[in-house]
Amino acid sequence: MNLILLFKSDFIAADTVVINDRRFHHIKQFYQPVQAQQLKVGLLDGEIGQGTVTQLSDQSITLQVTLDKQPPAPLPxxxxxxxxxxxxxxxxxxxxxxxxxxxxxxxxxxxxxxxxxxxxxxxxxxxxxxxxxxxxxxxxxxxxxxxxxxxxxxxxxxxxxxxxxxxxxxxxxxxxxxxxxxxxxxxxxxxxxxxxxxxxxxxxxxxxxxxxxxxxxxxxxxxxxxxxxxxxxxxxx
Amino acid sequence: MNLILLFKSDFIAADTVVINDRRFHHIKQFYQPVQAQQLKVGLLDGEIGQGTVTQLSDQSITLQVTLDKQPPAPLPxxxxxxxxxxxxxxxxxxxxxxxxxxxxxxxxxxxxxxxxxxxxxxxxxxxxxxxxxxxxxxxxxxxxxxxxxxxxxxxxxxxxxxxxxxxxxxxxxxxxxxxxxxxxxxxxxxxxxxxxxxxxxxxxxxxxxxxxxxxxxxxxxxxxxxxxxxxxxxxxx
Structure with a gap:
C-alpha cells in the first residue's frame, strides 16, 4: 500500500476524510501512524497528494488532505x-x-x-x-x-x-x-x-x-x- | 509443462525412460498422450529433444528419447x-x-x-x-x-x-x-x-x-x- 485510495464518501468536510474500513487496518499495520504524520493519498479518479493525521482512534483515522498532483501517466x-x-x-x-x-x-x-x-x-x-x-x-x-x-x-x-x-x-x-x-x-x-x-x-x-x-x-x-x-x-x- | 524434465534415474536403457511420478500425472492431464506421440523432453543439466511414447499404462509412461539440442541460453x-x-x-x-x-x-x-x-x-x-x-x-x-x-x-x-x-x-x-x-x-x-x-x-x-x-x-x-x-x-x- 504505497498510496491510500480515497473515495468521495470518505470526506466529512472539503479537506477532511475519516477512514474506518479495510484501509484503516492496512494503514495501522504498514505505517503505524502517529499524530501529524504525513501519508500519501489519492482520490479515486482524481489527484494525489498528502494526508496529515489529525485524529486517531481504535476504529478510525482522520486525515486532513491536500490533493495537488496528477497520478502517474497511464499506459496507452x-x-x-x-x-x-x-x-x-x-x-x-x-x-x-x-x-x-x-x-x-x-x-x-x-x-x-x-x-x-x-x-x-x-x-x-x-x-x-x-x-x-x-x-x-x-x-x-x-x-x-x-x-x-x-x-x-x-x-x-x-x-x-x-x-x-x-x-x-x-x-x-x-x-x-x-x-x-x-x-x-x-x-x-x-x-x-x-x-x-x-x-x-x-x-x-x-x-x-x-x-x-x-x-x-x-x-x-x-x-x-x-x-x-x-x-x-x-x-x- | 512445456518440457518433460528427465533425470538420469528415469533411464532403463540408453535411450529409454519410464516415468511414474508427479510428471506422469501432469503428462496425462496436459497431453492426453497416445502411442507414438512425440513429446518435448530434456535431461536435467543436459540437452533437450523428443520423446516418443512406446508404452502407456495406468501407472507409467515409457518414452524413447533423442536428446540433440542445446537448452535456451541462460541470462548472464x-x-x-x-x-x-x-x-x-x-x-x-x-x-x-x-x-x-x-x-x-x-x-x-x-x-x-x-x-x-x-x-x-x-x-x-x-x-x-x-x-x-x-x-x-x-x-x-x-x-x-x-x-x-x-x-x-x-x-x-x-x-x-x-x-x-x-x-x-x-x-x-x-x-x-x-x-x-x-x-x-x-x-x-x-x-x-x-x-x-x-x-x-x-x-x-x-x-x-x-x-x-x-x-x-x-x-x-x-x-x-x-x-x-x-x-x-x-x-x-
Whole structure:
C-alpha cells in the first residue's frame, strides 16, 4: 500500500476524510501512524497528494488532505486477455492495474474453462477490490475499465476492428511469430492467450483482424509473467 | 509443462525412460498422450529433444528419447533477492527459473521477517521442486543454483565484491535512483529488496560495494512483478 485510495464518501468536510474500513487496518499495520504524520493519498479518479493525521482512534483515522498532483501517466494500451482461472485472475487484475493498464478486455478462448466465467471474482465489487489494490500498490488513482466478452468470434469480428484503429495490434504467440517490437510510447492493443495459448483458429482470426503475432524469446512464460514482460518490452520507462 | 524434465534415474536403457511420478500425472492431464506421440523432453543439466511414447499404462509412461539440442541460453545474471515470504518465494523461484536466471542469492534484509528463514519451502527438495517447475515451464534444463545468506553485512562486505567483479551491479530502488539502463547482453548483478524495500543503510552498503541504484518508473511494483520487469528491461529478447 504505497498510496491510500480515497473515495468521495470518505470526506466529512472539503479537506477532511475519516477512514474506518479495510484501509484503516492496512494503514495501522504498514505505517503505524502517529499524530501529524504525513501519508500519501489519492482520490479515486482524481489527484494525489498528502494526508496529515489529525485524529486517531481504535476504529478510525482522520486525515486532513491536500490533493495537488496528477497520478502517474497511464499506459496507452488496451489489453485483451483470455480469462484466467480465478486465482490468477485476481493477481492479474492487480498486476496490470499496478502497471498502468486502463482498458482490460477479458475474453473467451477455446482453452478457457467454462467454469471460470461463473467465478465470484468476476462480480463487480470483487473486480473493483483487485483494481483498488493495484492502484494502492502503484500510487495511482485512475480506475481501469474491465470489459467481459464471453464470445470470442463476435468480439473479434464485430468489435475489435474499431478497438484497434490507430494502434499497433499485437498478439503474443510463441510460434511462427516476429520478435517483440521495440519500446514505443504509442497506442497499442495487445492480446494474450490463456495458459496453453490461443488455438491456431483464434490466432488466425486475430491476424485477419489486423494483429501481428510476436514472441518474447525461446522461453515459454506463464501468463502472470508474460504480461509484465510484454508491457515492459513494449513501452519505455 | 512445456518440457518433460528427465533425470538420469528415469533411464532403463540408453535411450529409454519410464516415468511414474508427479510428471506422469501432469503428462496425462496436459497431453492426453497416445502411442507414438512425440513429446518435448530434456535431461536435467543436459540437452533437450523428443520423446516418443512406446508404452502407456495406468501407472507409467515409457518414452524413447533423442536428446540433440542445446537448452535456451541462460541470462548472464546473478540475482540477489531479499528472502520473500514463503508463498511468494515459491512463485518467485519458479518465475526467475523460467526466465533463465542461474545464480540466485536469497539474502537477509531489515524488512525480511525472521520467521521466513525457517519455512520448509527453503529445504533443498522443496527449492528443487520449484526450480523443476520453472524449467518445465520454460523448456529449459539447466538447474539454477540457490544460495542462502542469512546475514546481510558479512555477505555485502566479504562476498559481494568478488561476485560483482566484471558485471554491471544494480540495485532496484524507487527513490533517488537513475532510470533503468538499456537492455544489454552483458554480465549483470541485480539486487532486489523485500516488499517495502531495502532500508537506507542497506542501499548505502550496496552502493559502497559498487552497486548503482536504478528505478523502473513512478509506479511501485510488487517484487513478483518488479523482477520480470527488471529482467526484461535489462536484457534483449
Amino acid at each position: 494500451l488496451t489489453l485483451i486477455l483470455a480469462l484466467p482461472r480465478p486465482k490468477m485472475l485476481k493477481r492479474t487484475l492487480q498486476t496490470v492495474t499496478s502497471m498502468g493498464v486502463k482498458q482490460i478486455y477479458l475474453i473467451n478462448s477455446y482453452k478457457v474453462d467454462k467454469s471460470y466465467w461463473s467465478t465470484p471474482v468476476l462480480q463487480e465489487h470483487s473486480v473493483n477490490e483487485q483494481l483498488y489494490l493495484g492502484l494502492e500498490q502503484a500510487g495511482d488513482t485512475q480506475l481501469p475499465e474491465v470489459h467481459l466478452r464471453k464470445r470470442f468470434k463476435p468480439f473479434v469480428e464485430d468489435e475489435l476492428p474499431a478497438l484497434i484503429k490507430d494502434s499497433r495490434a499485437l498478439v503474443a504467440h510463441p510460434y511462427n511469430a516476429a520478435i517483440c517490437p521495440p519500446a514505443e510510447d504509442i497506442n497499442t492493443t495487445l492480446a494474450v492467450g490463456p495458459e496453453g495459448g490461443f488455438i491456431p483458429y483464434e490466432v488466425e482470426k486475430l491476424q485477419d483482424a489486423g494483429f501481428a503475432a510476436i514472441h518474447i524469446g525461446p522461453r515459454i512464460l506463464r501468463v502472470e509473467n508474460a504480461v509484465p514482460v510484454l508491457l515492459s518490452r513494449l513501452f519505455p520507462v | 545474471l546473478t540475482l540477489i533477492l531479499a528472502l520473500p515470504r514463503p508463498k511468494m518465494l515459491k512463485r518467485t523461484l519458479q518465475t526467475v527459473t523460467s526466465m533463465g536466471v542461474k545464480q540466485i542469492y536469497l539474502i537477509n534484509s531489515y524488512k525480511v521477517d525472521k520467521s521466513y528463514w525457517s519455512t520448509p519451502v527453503l529445504q533443498e527438495h522443496s527449492v528443487n521442486e520449484q526450480l523443476y517447475l520453472g524449467l518445465e515451464q520454460a523448456g529449459d534444463t539447466q538447474l539454477p543454483e540457490v544460495h542462502l545468506r542469512k546475514r546481510f553485512k558479512p555477505f555485502v562486505e566479504d562476498e559481494l565484491p568478488a561476485l560483482i567483479k566484471d558485471s554491471r551491479a544494480l540495485v532496484a530502488h524507487p527513490y533517488n535512483a537513475a532510470i533503468c539502463p538499456p537492455a544489454e547482453d552483458i554480465n549483470t548483478t541485480l539486487a532486489v529488496g523485500p516488499e517495502g524495500g531495502f532500508i537506507p543503510y542497506e542501499v548505502e552498503k550496496l552502493q559502497d560495494a559498487g552497486f548503482a541504484a536504478i528505478h523502473i518508473g513512478p509506479r511501485i511494483l510488487r517484487v513478483e512483478n518488479a523482477v520480470p520487469v527488471l529482467l526484461s528491461r535489462l536484457f534483449p529478447v
